[in-house]
Amino acid sequence: MSGSKPDILWSPHHVDRYVICDSELSLYRIGSIGSAEPKAGTLPLSQETAATLLAINSDTPYMKCVAWYPKHEPECLLAVGQANGRVVLTSLGQSPNSKCKELMGREFVPKHARQCNTLAWNPWDSNWLAAGLDKHRADFSVLIWDISSKYAPDIAVPMEKIRLSSAGDTDSGLVVTKPLYELGQNDACLSLCWLPRDQKLLLAGMHRNLAIFDLRNTSQKTFVNTKAIQGVTVDPHFHERVASFFEGQVAIWDLRKFEKPVLTLTEQPKPLTKVAWCPTRTGLLATLTRDSNVVRLYDMQHAPTPIGDETEPTIIERSVQPCSDNSVISSFAWHPSAQNRMVVVSPNRAMTDFTVFERISLAWGSTTSLMWACGRHLYECAEGEGAAEKDRDIATKMRQRAQNGYGHDTVQVWRNHLLAGDLEQKQQGPKQSLIYSGIKNIVKSSSGTTENRRCWRGSDRQTDVARYQSEERSLALRLCGWIGRGPEVDVEPFLKSLELEGEWERAAAVALFNLDIRRAIQILNKGASSEKGDLNLNVVAMALSGYTDEKKSLWREMCSTLRLQLKKPYLCVMFAFLTSEPGAYDGVLYESSVAVRDRVAFACMFLNDSQLPRYIDKLTNEMKEAGNLEGILLTGLTKDGVDLMESYVDRTGDVQTASFCVLMGSPGDVVKDTRVQCWIENYRNLLDAWRFWHKRAEFDIHRSKLDPSSKPLAQASDHT
């Protein structure tokens, strides 16, 4: 505490109290912000905590150092060392009938006045207070006072000593001039601390050495010459380990080998002002230099093992900036019990409550939970139950799906599954091998295409729209789900099912593409009057009913401009179709919000033999690049399909869907692809890690049914 720079001290026993001392002493209580209304005089220390000023004591001028009485009672008893060497007992926020009332104001006066540099209460015999003073050639620099010298000597202090020490206070009753012990003649003492090893051992930073005084024999002292004599402090976790400093350098001592420091920490550019061991954690030393905004931490966890001295201890250095505004730190104090917590104070008395965060170790478990160790605490984290489906990690999804029997049995599962919605088609149909090879290949093999111009259904009006038909094109339409099996090209069942699902716009579009405006209008009307129906559909129906193929008509002009404002993609493509020149349907074909199967079906109806493969190729590549599973429709389960699946897996990591897709309808060769094997193995490993033995067995059975060559690898026995 040099000059009026504030220092800070935690109460040794009241975990919510500390004192700031500069020219006066201020007692604060720290509490959480949430627990009480913010009151006047409450100072926020962090986001969660605030301090309340409880008391101020300005009775003791010329303060040089302060030490808090180490015992529970009397609480808030402080010893203050003054510039003239006197030590005064004082207190803060004391109740008037407190036990320590008679101690208040007691002064301990050295023979010769000089600055008191440091104070240390004996942790066992709390009546003993050691004071370290500047040098005086005719006096001692370490004085041990007995604060009880006037009152009930309930401890075994020799009667003679009590008599001696009480000699001077006959006049005032408050001034003690005779110390219990006097040590370090003609020397200076800059820092002091009692050694936990023995209540009669005092470690002192003297003028040019560190000395251990043994009060049982005061003529003896152990000492070591060093410049690092400031701020001596014993590691609370390893009582043989002591830190002291000189200018920018910290020396760490082992009292068992007191000849030289066991290590010196990297020198800091500015002089140190405070060095303190963390009381809640082993081997963590915090240091502060002058005018600095960081606290430098040295993690010496590993040093005090009983290995001996050959090991070079690894020290992890770290700097922390406790103040969010980067302001300079005047002093800091560790909280006596809260893990790694400290309060720092700035020169203008601004205070910050701060916790030094430890190394956090992390490890994922197999069920997407994360173990997280921090200090002595261990947390388990997981994706919350409430997380939206789409936000969940693929591993969580796959695990859930596996649990629900995903992919194992029925076609229905696939129907329900968004991504694999088309694959069930592949299970049926006459041209089995062709079906598996995807629409891309089907279309390529197409021959004997006929072109016809049909009338709008229910009207005699000729369309100038050419529609193409072939066996392969019909097969493609089937795969797209537009028509059922059989020779008839009848979309009615499909329309009905769409209506049932409330997909009004889509149904209307399909009807329209089948040149049935009436049906389209009827669907839209139905949609508008359905529950939660969109009345706008009626407006669309109205617009449709005005259709004219007259090129220059106002209707056409309005539709081609207004359709771009339609938000629903299916409505948009309907008008695109109606306003397109025959054969130029880019407005429909490249509307990416329209399902691939609908666009493909559309293409199969309205693109000629040269346009169609070009379009399908282009679309296939797009799907492959994007890893869009809808594209499986085009590629089938060919090498192309695996390529597509590959980009899907790369993108999502969903080996489950990939494995099942391939296994569901694989003609054999594809399953042997390395990539496919890799997905399958990975998925089996996941099932193992989740302990879904049955699911894995089912998967293997399923797999061997479809791919008889795959005998499950011999299983290593599981020790569980």
Place this chain on the structure above:
Amino acid sequence: MVSVINTVDTSHEDMIHDAQMDYYGTRLATCSSDRSVKIFDVKNGGQILLADLRGHEGPVWQVAWAHPMYGNILASCSYDRKVIIWKEENGSWDKMYEYTGHDSSVNSVCWGPYDFGLILACGSSDGAISILTFSGDGQWDIKKISNAHTIGCNAVSWAPAVVPGSLIDQPTGQKPNYIKRFVSGGCDNLVKLWKEEDGQWKEDQKLEAHSDWVRDVGWAPSIGLPTSTIASCSQDGRVFIWTCDDPSGNTWTAKLLHKFQDVVWHVSWSITGNILAVSGGDNKVTLWKESLDGQWACISDVNKGQGAVSSVTDGQQNEQ
């Protein structure tokens, strides 16, 4: 989207350095500065202490579970320079092997993929990496890479078993010819890749990007394709994602995931390698995911408030 669901009371007397779930996620192993290793049964959200393993004479830095096909085996490494391999037999845990071949603190242990047999890599402050292989008859075969990292090795992580060529090309019944590889990070600010060739370990790659000690490295599980991905983090606050598409494994490209304000302690990949968890000195655990266009984005950020670590004092440990 990720939140703290459980606080495990380990009753460790000092800082916990590592906590690892076993393969099935039913057992938890923890280790601490209090020199102990503890094993808990954490099935169904409970926590029952199964074993308190004493044997180390210094802080225990890391634990690692072997694949369950070899039984319940746990490796631990400590400042006391030892690596201990523990095995459970008839419900009781005993030392299976104690390795004392390092001259300084052993900072990291990692079991190789089960396809390689029981094989353990250990990284030490003496700069060396040891590879211990169980030879079956109770013997452990030891290979040591001296001077792998000057000043010390902080982390090791195995590459997933990747088979060169196709699975079906392998003659049936014969073990596929795997390439053994792992990654290490050290105090020389380097990330190094190691590869076994003709029974000898050789430095395969040296990846330079960090400007301070590399604290942790993690080789991502490969699900899907044999593209290799490694995450590394450092005292310099940076996390890099290294990828290699080249089948020969020679061309690695680094992408900066993020630059944090404080040291980054650990990186950990989720089971499918889809999410990377990163822990830093700012007391945050952040989760990262690669977007479709190859950019890494932070998807979750668990810190005080949820984890309440910053406000946890000894009196209030039961936040949910």
